[in-house]
Amino acid sequence: MRTPLSIGILAIMVLVVAFMLLGGKMINAARMSGPYLHVVVDIPASAEFTYQLTPALTDPMAAAQKQAQLVTMLADAKKGLGAAHLSAIVSENQVTVTSLAKSADEANAQDKKVNAAMLAIFGNGHFREADVTKSYKPVDAGLQQNVCRILECRANPNGTRGVRAAAQGTNQVALDIYGVKDPAQMEKMLRVTARMEFRLVPDDINVNLDHATNEVTITRKGVAITEKEAVDASYLVVAGSALKPNCDVTYDNQHNWAVSFAMKDKASSERFGAVTASNIGKQLAIVLDNKIITAPVIQGAIPGDGIIAGGFTLESAKELATLLNAGALPVPVTIVENRVVTK
Numbered sequence: 001m002r003t004p005l006s007i008g009i010l011a012i013m014v015l016v017v018a019f020m021l022l023g024g025k026m027i028n029a030a031r032m033s034g035p036y037l038h039v040v041v042d043i044p045a046s047a048e049f050t051y052q053l054t055p056a057l058t059d060p061m062a063a064a065q066k067q068a069q070l071v072t073m074l075a076d077a078k079k080g081l082g083a084a085h086l087s088a089i090v091s092e093n094q095v096t097v098t099s100l101a102k103s104a105d106e107a108n109a110q111d112k113k114v115n116a117a118m119l120a121i122f123g124n125g126h127f128r129e130a131d132v133t134k135s136y137k138p139v140d141a142g143l144q145q146n147v148c149r150i151l152e153c154r155a156n157p158n159g160t161r162g163v164r165a166a167a168q169g170t171n172q173v174a175l176d177i178y179g180v181k182d183p184a185q186m187e188k189m190l191r192v193t194a195r196m197e198f199r200l201v202p203d204d205i206n207v208n209l210d211h212a213t214n215e216v217t218i219t220r221k222g223v224a225i226t227e228k229e230a231v232d233a234s235y236l237v238v239a240g241s242a243l244k245p246n247c248d249v250t251y252d253n254q255h256n257w258a259v260s261f262a263m264k265d266k267a268s269s270e271r272f273g274a275v276t277a278s279n280i281g282k283q284l285a286i287v288l289d290n291k292i293i294t295a296p297v298i299q300g301a302i303p304g305d306g307i308i309a310g311g312f313t314l315e316s317a318k319e320l321a322t323l324l325n326a327g328a329l330p331v332p333v334t335i336v337e338n339r340v341v342t343k
Contacts, residue, residue: 037180040337043171046137047107049097049114050130056093060200063090064235071232073117085332089236107136139171148173153326154189193289193332194323196240201283205230207295211311231290237275242268247324249317252309257317262305269304277301
């Protein structure tokens with residue numbers, strides 16, 4: 001038998017829960033009121049070609065050299081793919097080439113050109129291609145939902161903004177974003193692929209960044225080269241996908257704005273530590289979408305955490321942390337609709 005006291009406590013608990021639910025609905029309703037930014041993005045189909053190397057390339061600089069040769073050959077519009085969104089990564093025992101492809105037939109045609117380039121660079125018998133029937137990556141519901149999740153996280157990193165995000169049609173994602181003060185900046189946050197990479201720079205390349213002006217000067221044996229050429233010639237140590245989604249704004253040792261990071265698993269931490277330990281005195285470039293943010297000289301083994309310092313303002317540091325925490329888009333998207341809606 002319940003006492004009046006227990007009944008009273010139960011009634012209070014019910015009221016508290018009801019108040020919390022009602023309060024939550026009121027907050028959500030407030031977040032979803034007023035003008036909003038309506039954005040629609042197109043998601044392209046793609047192709048990915050993977051090869052296993054035999055024997056493995058144990059020298060990072062040898063792998064970087066092969067990678068630069070492969071990118072150059074594939075970028076040729078006549079003999080290669082000539083694709084604007086071409087990517088080739090050569091690691092110790094694997095080569096991965098990705099590009100955009102509108103159909104399975106186009107992916108099969110690309111496969112022949114990639115195989116020809118692999119044969120020219122690595123030689124017969126030194127690589128084995130994975131299942132070619134799985135190379136074509138059409139836009140499916142899984143890809144739409146993944147893009148939808150990433151864009152929603154970018155639009156609402158702190159959970160304080162009203163956002164509706166959903167798949168639309170067969171190859172689009174639509175977002176309604178409330179409380180946007182700078183639509184152009186929001187569009188930029190949604191549009192970028194945000195592929196972060198830590199890359200070992202070859203000895204004959206020197207990267208010099210002026211953090212005061214954010215100007216990058218890169219030379220190879222005294223001759224100026226582009227950022228893309230430097231990135232293509234560098235060795236991928238770990239990708240941004242290896243980071244925990246808890247990057248945050250912090251300070252460097254000069255009390256300038258920076259972004260903290262930590263590896264999310266033991267294997268990535270050990271790889272990062274081992275490569276930096278064996279390459280002391282070389283530059284480690286931190287790259288975002290083929291743009292070099294910074295390239296410090298490795299002073300010693302770097303464990304599984306650290307900071308990224310690159311002449312940031314508070315806002316740009318926040319933007320980078322948001323992009324890293326949300327994750328990179330699996331494919332480059334195109335914004336096809338972007339307008340402010342007033343009720």
